Amino acid sequence: AMTLPPGFRATLFAGEPDVVQPIAFTFDDRGRMWVVECFSYPKWLRGNAKGSDRVSIFEDSDGDGKFDKKTVFLDNGVNLSGIELGFGGVWLCATPNLIFVPDRDGDDKPDGPPQVVLDGWDIEARHNVFNGLRWGPDGWLYGCNGILSNSKVGKPGTPADKRVAINCGVWRYHPTRQVFEAFAHGTTNPWGLDFDEYGQCFITNCVIHHLFHVVQGGHYERMFGQDLNPHVYGLMKSCADHIHWGGGHWTSSRGGQGVHDDPGGGHAHSGCMIYLGDQWPAEYRNRVFMCNIHGNRVNQDILERKGSTYVAKHGPDFLKANDEWFRGIAIHQGPDGSAFVSDWCDTGECHNYEVADKTNGRIYKITYGKPKPFSGDLAKLSDVELAKLQASPNEWLVRHARRLLQERAAAGRIDPKAAAVLLELMSKGENERVKLRALWALNVAGYYSEATRLLDHASEQVRAWIVRLILETGPTSKTVHEQVHLASEKRMPAILWHAVSGLQRVPVSERFALACALSCTDLAATDADFALMLWYCIEPMVESSPARAAGSVLASHRALPLIDPYLSRRLAHSSHPEAAIALNHMLRSGDARRQINTMMGMRTAWAGQRSRPMLTHWTDSYFHLMQSVNPDVRRLAMAMAALFDDKEAITELTRTMSNTKADSADRLAAFDALAQKQMPNFQGLVLPLLDDAGMRSHAIRALAGYSDAAIPDKLIALYAKLPDAEKADALQTLSSRPTFALAMLDAVEKNTIPRTDITPVLARQLLALKNDDVARRLEKVWGAFRPATAEKKSLIDKYKKVLAPNTLAKADLPRGRALYTQHCASCHKLFGEGGNIGPELTGGQRKSLDYILENVVDPNAVVAREYLVTIIETKTGRVLSGIVKEENDRAVTVQTTNEIVTLPKNEIEDRTTTKQSMMPEGIFDKLSPGEIRDLVAYLAANEKPAEKR
Numbered sequence: 001a002m003t004l005p006p007g008f009r010a011t012l013f014a015g016e017p018d019v020v021q022p023i024a025f026t027f028d029d030r031g032r033m034w035v036v037e038c039f040s041y042p043k044w045l046r047g048n049a050k051g052s053d054r055v056s057i058f059e060d061s062d063g064d065g066k067f068d069k070k071t072v073f074l075d076n077g078v079n080l081s082g083i084e085l086g087f088g089g090v091w092l093c094a095t096p097n098l099i100f101v102p103d104r105d106g107d108d109k110p111d112g113p114p115q116v117v118l119d120g121w122d123i124e125a126r127h128n129v130f131n132g133l134r135w136g137p138d139g140w141l142y143g144c145n146g147i148l149s150n151s152k153v154g155k156p157g158t159p160a161d162k163r164v165a166i167n168c169g170v171w172r173y174h175p176t177r178q179v180f181e182a183f184a185h186g187t188t189n190p191w192g193l194d195f196d197e198y199g200q201c202f203i204t205n206c207v208i209h210h211l212f213h214v215v216q217g218g219h220y221e222r223m224f225g226q227d228l229n230p231h232v233y234g235l236m237k238s239c240a241d242h243i244h245w246g247g248g249h250w251t252s253s254r255g256g257q258g259v260h261d262d263p264g265g266g267h268a269h270s271g272c273m274i275y276l277g278d279q280w281p282a283e284y285r286n287r288v289f290m291c292n293i294h295g296n297r298v299n300q301d302i303l304e305r306k307g308s309t310y311v312a313k314h315g316p317d318f319l320k321a322n323d324e325w326f327r328g329i330a331i332h333q334g335p336d337g338s339a340f341v342s343d344w345c346d347t348g349e350c351h352n353y354e355v356a357d358k359t360n361g362r363i364y365k366i367t368y369g370k371p372k373p374f375s376g377d378l379a380k381l382s383d384v385e386l387a388k389l390q391a392s393p394n395e396w397l398v399r400h401a402r403r404l405l406q407e408r409a410a411a412g413r414i415d416p417k418a419a420a421v422l423l424e425l426m427s428k429g430e431n432e433r434v435k436l437r438a439l440w441a442l443n444v445a446g447y448y449s450e451a452t453r454l455l456d457h458a459s460e461q462v463r464a465w466i467v468r469l470i471l472e473t474g475p476t477s478k479t480v481h482e483q484v485h486l487a488s489e490k491r492m493p494a495i496l497w498h499a500v501s502g503l504q505r506v507p508v509s510e511r512f513a514l515a516c517a518l519s520c521t522d523l524a525a526t527d528a529d530f531a532l533m534l535w536y537c538i539e540p541m542v543e544s545s546p547a548r549a550a551g552s553v554l555a556s557h558r559a560l561p562l563i564d565p566y567l568s569r570r571l572a573h574s575s576h577p578e579a580a581i582a583l584n585h586m587l588r589s590g591d592a593r594r595q596i597n598t599m600m601g602m603r604t605a606w607a608g609q610r611s612r613p614m615l616t617h618w619t620d621s622y623f624h625l626m627q628s629v630n631p632d633v634r635r636l637a638m639a640m641a642a643l644f645d646d647k648e649a650i651t652e653l654t655r656t657m658s659n660t661k662a663d664s665a666d667r668l669a670a671f672d673a674l675a676q677k678q679m680p681n682f683q684g685l686v687l688p689l690l691d692d693a694g695m696r697s698h699a700i701r702a703l704a705g706y707s708d709a710a711i712p713d714k715l716i717a718l719y720a721k722l723p724d725a726e727k728a729d730a731l732q733t734l735s736s737r738p739t740f741a742l743a744m745l746d747a748v749e750k751n752t753i754p755r756t757d758i759t760p761v762l763a764r765q766l767l768a769l770k771n772d773d774v775a776r777r778l779e780k781v782w783g784a785f786r787p788a789t790a791e792k793k794s795l796i797d798k799y800k801k802v803l804a805p806n807t808l809a810k811a812d813l814p815r816g817r818a819l820y821t822q823h824c825a826s827c828h829k830l831f832g833e834g835g836n837i838g839p840e841l842t843g844g845q846r847k848s849l850d851y852i853l854e855n856v857v858d859p860n861a862v863v864a865r866e867y868l869v870t871i872i873e874t875k876t877g878r879v880l881s882g883i884v885k886e887e888n889d890r891a892v893t894v895q896t897t898n899e900i901v902t903l904p905k906n907e908i909e910d911r912t913t914t915k916q917s918m919m920p921e922g923i924f925d926k927l928s929p930g931e932i933r934d935l936v937a938y939l940a941a942n943e944k945p946a947e948k949r
Helices: 123-128 382-393 395-410 416-428 432-444 448-450 460-471 478-489 495-503 512-518 522-526 530-545 546-554 563-573 577-587 592-605 619-625 631-643 647-658 664-677 683-691 696-705 710-721 724-734 738-749 758-769 774-780 789-801 813-823 851-858 929-939
Strands: 008-015 022-027 033-037 053-059 069-077 080-085 088-093 097-102 115-119 133-135 141-145 151-154 164-166 168-176 180-185 193-195 201-204 209-213 219-222 269-274 290-291 298-308 308-321 328-333 341-345 362-368 870-873 881-888 891-895 899-902 908-917
Touching: 008 033, 008 478, 022 080, 022 133, 022 141, 022 168, 022 328, 022 341, 022 362, 022 683, 033 080, 053 080, 069 088, 133 193, 133 929, 141 193, 141 881, 151 577, 151 710, 164 168, 164 180, 180 209, 180 870, 193 269, 201 269, 201 290, 209 308, 269 341, 290 308, 290 328, 382 395, 382 416, 382 432, 395 432, 416 432, 416 448, 432 448, 432 460, 448 460, 460 495, 478 495, 478 512, 495 530, 512 530, 512 546, 530 546, 530 563, 546 563, 563 577, 563 592, 577 592, 577 619, 592 631, 619 631, 631 647, 631 724, 647 664, 647 683, 664 683, 664 696, 683 696, 683 710, 696 710, 696 724, 710 724, 710 738, 724 738, 738 774, 758 774, 758 881, 789 851, 789 929, 851 929, 870 891
Parallel strands: 080 133, 180 219, 269 328
Antiparallel strands: 008 362, 022 033, 033 053, 053 069, 080 088, 088 097, 097 115, 133 141, 141 168, 151 164, 168 180, 193 201, 201 209, 269 290, 290 298, 298 308, 328 341, 341 362, 870 881, 870 908, 881 891, 891 899
16 A cells, blocks of 8 residues: 555555556546656657557546546547646647647537647657647647657647747647747756746756756756757756765665665656645645656645745655555646546566557546545636636636636637726735736736736735746837835845846847946845856847846846856857957956956856967957956956966066965965966976975966976876875876886886875776877786676675674774765765765765665776766877766866866867776775775765774
């Protein structure tokens, strides 16, 4: 039996053989359930192949909670993955098409063949196909799209350059205006969408975080890849403050048990229901429910307002199926206020591309107490009766009634008395919820003008939505500007949030005034999500009018910590003749913080460049900046001047860098500015800095960029005296070139460098040099690097026997901490210490010996693409191994084990992306049994022990 909170009950509404492969469902106006039974997955059909996917209607005529009549509406569907009803037919996701099957006479039989409304969705998307159809409060049809679905959508016959590009994100389509839009971009593979009490959109997601508050025009963090707009620069995050698995990398959560059970069962989610009914207890209203695929359950999140958006708190799991075959796919509120959950019912999950059991499927009904069965047909109600339903506490009734009013308005027949009812509800409804629903119904029913006149409404949420609807239709107006000023003064974040979201709807040439007003609000400086949304509005202005874009930001007389550097970065990328003028205005703003932000953005734009033409009017700005009392302003200005090949600035920076009596911050800033230029013979200035403790670590890393034969000799001679962190830097530099590596291996053979200091990470870097002499020397002085694949299982079994609990209990934890620092900390963080290259271990499954051994002995068994190693060889002979963190058409940024390096692409000789994890094999191979014991015990420790002295 399923586990549910007290008072709740799960019953089988329909099961196999009556229903199989229930990938999606919805309800009609009579309360009947329409189910998509998908036989196409996992082998999506192509071309003109004939399909067998079904759309079936399930009816519970006697109200006992079980269907008693089934009607097959369609039995030849192709690649069906989503369904919604309305406007005289059935809307279906049928990759690569969105189709409409007309049934205007309501006889449960298609009036004719499916009509292709839109096409262009990616057939190669596998389990990331488009899905999740749902009518929004604004009358648009919404849906989701996955990260593998690289789609270009339009009406059939639309030219490629007129289509709308979308991969992961949310889209919408207007059924009467026939307009398609990408609503928001980002996430991974959203497979569930719903709207809350205030008409805000939420989606459930896989792999990264599970829940996102999605606003129009938003750009959200992604599992991998870059946003379709390369100039968004920053991405909005999930609203969830938790994850539903026990930490570690997401691939480890498959199975949903053990450490993953209490947090929620796993990383993969499907379906989204924000409960807005009156059949369940009141505390469940406005909570988010989603199916957890690996956890065989339904999770629950609790929404709380936070600034301009929300935070989703962890709620107790709502339902546990106690069935390892349970694969929840869709969850919706039903007509009577109960909930329904579809169960794919299989042993695989979304990555099962070969075999699916197509004989199973179930749909469960979740009730509290004894619900009153729904009966009737909403389509038979009058306009006035439908209008009155906007006051119902049952959102199912509200939404269906609103859609029926929209359909009738589109057909040109709405009773004016219905509009009067809605206007009365909007002004005098018993609560804000009712007033909002009256507004939405007025809008879709064709009474937009009447609805949007009430900008003096007492409800902040109602006024916010009026602002949104005004901006939906075109140019801004004086009334919207007044609302923004008022909302800023009286701290009404909902109004500002809708305004900044709606501003992207306004033509670029008409955004300036409202962008100025929004830049002056507190939220622009203090709320990261709001600032990002404002930046997304301003960014398109740069290319058409850089001066106006900059003016909209400079209207705020205080620095905007997120927008300032993004704006200057975008201006620095622009070839528009006004861009340089706008940058100079920002540089001469008189606000040190804004000047710093501006130069930081310029440096980011030009990262990896050794020199570039001087910015127009730079000389006057440089003089102005050098008068600043803020030393950071002066340091950045000097670095910019050096990038512009200012000989005086370069001379001064060289003098400062070499002056042991100069301020340490000035010296380091000078060094970084000069090192970026990679000037010929610069190593001659750097080598003496190896004897300067304050500059040495920077010098060691910079010397990897030069091939001077004196470099390895100097590093090896100093090696024994270096602290551990600088030893690691020295070893990385010595492994960057074959000649350096051979000198290092000679030193290992002579024990000048201890053999134990050569870690598996370093050994793999040496092999990446692809030099036969280096490979032979490595094997001679250090040993073979990689165990045979067949040995890994036996190695894991061996270590499991050796590392028994009684053995681990005897571990020397301080020594384990020291071993962790040497072998793991460059990439992983544990107890607040270490790097951010690999997953953080503090919250992971590190107490599981199986987890530790599988990942240490065989780290390449499952490698997420964001952790694949790329090997880059430069034209000067340097070789780097690391993870590509960012890339544009001019430069690539690589995270190595000890630094982040940005390389101009024109300096790259060769580049190879491997199938290997950044974490190497063989970490245990060079450790003694006691050291392995101590390291493993430290990884599983409850708290950080004292350092070993």
